Amino acid sequence: MSFESLGLSAPVLQAVADKGYTTPTPIQEKAIPIVLMGRDVLGCAQTGTGKTASFVLPMIDILAEGRAKMRMPRSLILEPTRELAAQVAENFEIYGKNHKLNMALLIGGVSFDDQERALEKGADVLIATPGRLLDHFERGKVLLNDVKVLVIDEADRMLDMGFIPDVERIVGLLSPMRQTLFFSATMPPEIKRLADRFLSNPREVTVAPPASAGKNIVQGLAVMPEADKREALRRLIKDQDIKNAIVFCNRKKDVAILQGSLKKHGFNAGALHGDMSQPARMETLEKFKQGEIQILVASDVAARGLDIVDMSHVFNFDVPFSPEDYVHRIGRTGRAGKTGHSFTLASPDEGGLIDAIEKLIGTTIPRVEIPGMEATAFEASDGRRRGRGRGRGAGGRGGDRGRERGERPPREPRPEREPRAEQEARPEREARPEREPRPEREARPERAPRPEAEKRAERPHREPRAEGRPPRERRSERPSRPDRRDRDDSPAPVGLGDHVPAFLARPSR
Numbered sequence: 001m002s003f004e005s006l007g008l009s010a011p012v013l014q015a016v017a018d019k020g021y022t023t024p025t026p027i028q029e030k031a032i033p034i035v036l037m038g039r040d041v042l043g044c045a046q047t048g049t050g051k052t053a054s055f056v057l058p059m060i061d062i063l064a065e066g067r068a069k070m071r072m073p074r075s076l077i078l079e080p081t082r083e084l085a086a087q088v089a090e091n092f093e094i095y096g097k098n099h100k101l102n103m104a105l106l107i108g109g110v111s112f113d114d115q116e117r118a119l120e121k122g123a124d125v126l127i128a129t130p131g132r133l134l135d136h137f138e139r140g141k142v143l144l145n146d147v148k149v150l151v152i153d154e155a156d157r158m159l160d161m162g163f164i165p166d167v168e169r170i171v172g173l174l175s176p177m178r179q180t181l182f183f184s185a186t187m188p189p190e191i192k193r194l195a196d197r198f199l200s201n202p203r204e205v206t207v208a209p210p211a212s213a214g215k216n217i218v219q220g221l222a223v224m225p226e227a228d229k230r231e232a233l234r235r236l237i238k239d240q241d242i243k244n245a246i247v248f249c250n251r252k253k254d255v256a257i258l259q260g261s262l263k264k265h266g267f268n269a270g271a272l273h274g275d276m277s278q279p280a281r282m283e284t285l286e287k288f289k290q291g292e293i294q295i296l297v298a299s300d301v302a303a304r305g306l307d308i309v310d311m312s313h314v315f316n317f318d319v320p321f322s323p324e325d326y327v328h329r330i331g332r333t334g335r336a337g338k339t340g341h342s343f344t345l346a347s348p349d350e351g352g353l354i355d356a357i358e359k360l361i362g363t364t365i366p367r368v369e370i371p372g373m374e375a376t377a378f379e380a381s382d383g384r385r386r387g388r389g390r391g392r393g394a395g396g397r398g399g400d401r402g403r404e405r406g407e408r409p410p411r412e413p414r415p416e417r418e419p420r421a422e423q424e425a426r427p428e429r430e431a432r433p434e435r436e437p438r439p440e441r442e443a444r445p446e447r448a449p450r451p452e453a454e455k456r457a458e459r460p461h462r463e464p465r466a467e468g469r470p471p472r473e474r475r476s477e478r479p480s481r482p483d484r485r486d487r488d489d490s491p492a493p494v495g496l497g498d499h500v501p502a503f504l505a506r507p508s509r
């Protein structure tokens with residue numbers, strides 16, 4: 001099937017041809033004609049399938065006629081992460097280059113001002129993360145009643161990240177007279193229930209994952225003591241023909257440490273994790289996309305769903321705690337029909353995690369040797385594994401693993417790791433302190449302070465305390481914490497200072 005047969009306009013087809021696409025992907029083939037008909041779509045597809053173009057291309061044609069009013073966007077695309085939202089915005093620019101559609105991108109971590117200006121101009125397309133969109137709404141900067149097309153993208157990730165209440169609130173602000181396109185990589189019951197509520201007589205479109213693990217990704221696994229991993233990674237990077245690579249760590253602090261170490265050894269490495277400011281994240285990502293950074297050390301939260309065209313390698317410096325994350329991570333390579341490579345560095349006690357991954361992907365990850373390094377085996381967790389010592393087991397593709405699947409459950413997550421939802425939701429939450437006070441709040445400080453006596457007179461009369469119960473310390477009477485005293489510029493204590501002698505604290509009869 002060709003793009004021409006899908007019903008798209010000539011300017012959109014031209015933009016697609018300029019981008020170099022010749023054939024629609026299965027999701028594009030199925031979804032585009034339905035969207036152009038004005039029907040709701042329930043799409044079961046994940047990133048890497050060409051899903052973005054499957055809604056962006058027909059939306060451009062739907063929105064081609066008409067103009068957006070000030071602060072009243074005509075369409076809304078909700079994305080779970082800032083990076084995904086920015087990626088969709090890039091797609092709009094590429095595919096919409098032959099149209100004059102105004103776009104506004106509302107994501108956290110960056111200034112409100114530019115976003116407000118874009119809203120004031122009138123946005124034909126509004127691309128947003130839920131938290132930042134609600135911030136703008138609450139400040140009265142955007143009205144959603146004119147939205148005619150709504151896209152909820154990556155719904156299952158929204159659920160993971162705890163954004164569903166925000167999404168529900170946003171959908172409640174929209175007119176029911178709209179077209180809704182709802183995409184999710186998986187359809188657990190909660191997501192199906194949401195889809196049933198948001199969609200009206202939808203057409204269901206399901207496509208297979210883009211590259212099931214192992215299809216066009218050459219995987220490798222090496223087992224070594226934790227302390228050898230940095231050396232092993234450097235050797236692997238030198239040994240492989242790397243165009244660009246992501247190195248995944250499980251913890252944010254390790255991302256920074258590993259990046260520093262790689263740089264010290266002369267590698268062109270950048271870092272990406274959830275504790276970085278949004279401008280720094282965007283800048284690093286852009287440099288990586290442009291090839292200015294060759295190796296990106298990243299945490300899962302920062303790298304989810306990223307579409308880096310033609311990425312040659314993925315390294316798991318740590319084995320991910322969740323097997324799904326493994327599939328997610330290695331899926332950053334081997335995209336759009338290209339062959340990718342992934343290497344996982346496991347420590348001897350991570351056999352259980354690897355078991356769980358191999359069970360999920362239905363295959364054994366081939367063991368590889370790292371040039372110049374001694375191979376190690378997974379630790380035996382009980383008698384059945386005894387006898388597999390150092391020097392065996394890491395060599396040979398798909399070699400003898402000497403352990404049964406499921407023999408040991410995956411190790412408990414390490415304590416310092418944040419729970420998943422927290423980890424991912426943080427970027428949006430981080431943005432909140434930035435929120436400027438709302439107009440009515442701004443007015444408050446102007447109110448003249450009420451005299452203390454007047455306030456006291458209004459306080460309800462307190463019953464005398466029961467006998468024998470010590471009086472509760474008032475805040476000012478509590479001993480201040482040493483760290484607070486260190487930091488404060490408070491004057492020296494007057495009278496007894498913070499110390500209240502016991503006889504004064506005793507209740508009076």
Ligand code: AMP
Pocket residue numbers: 020021022023024025028046047048049050051052053307309335336
């Ligand atoms: P997505 O699933 O939207 O993240 O897209 C995954 C990758 O496939 C992106 O790099 C797109 O540029 C690319 N892509 C999308 N549609 C096509 C197509 N019809 N032919 C080739 N590549 C495509």
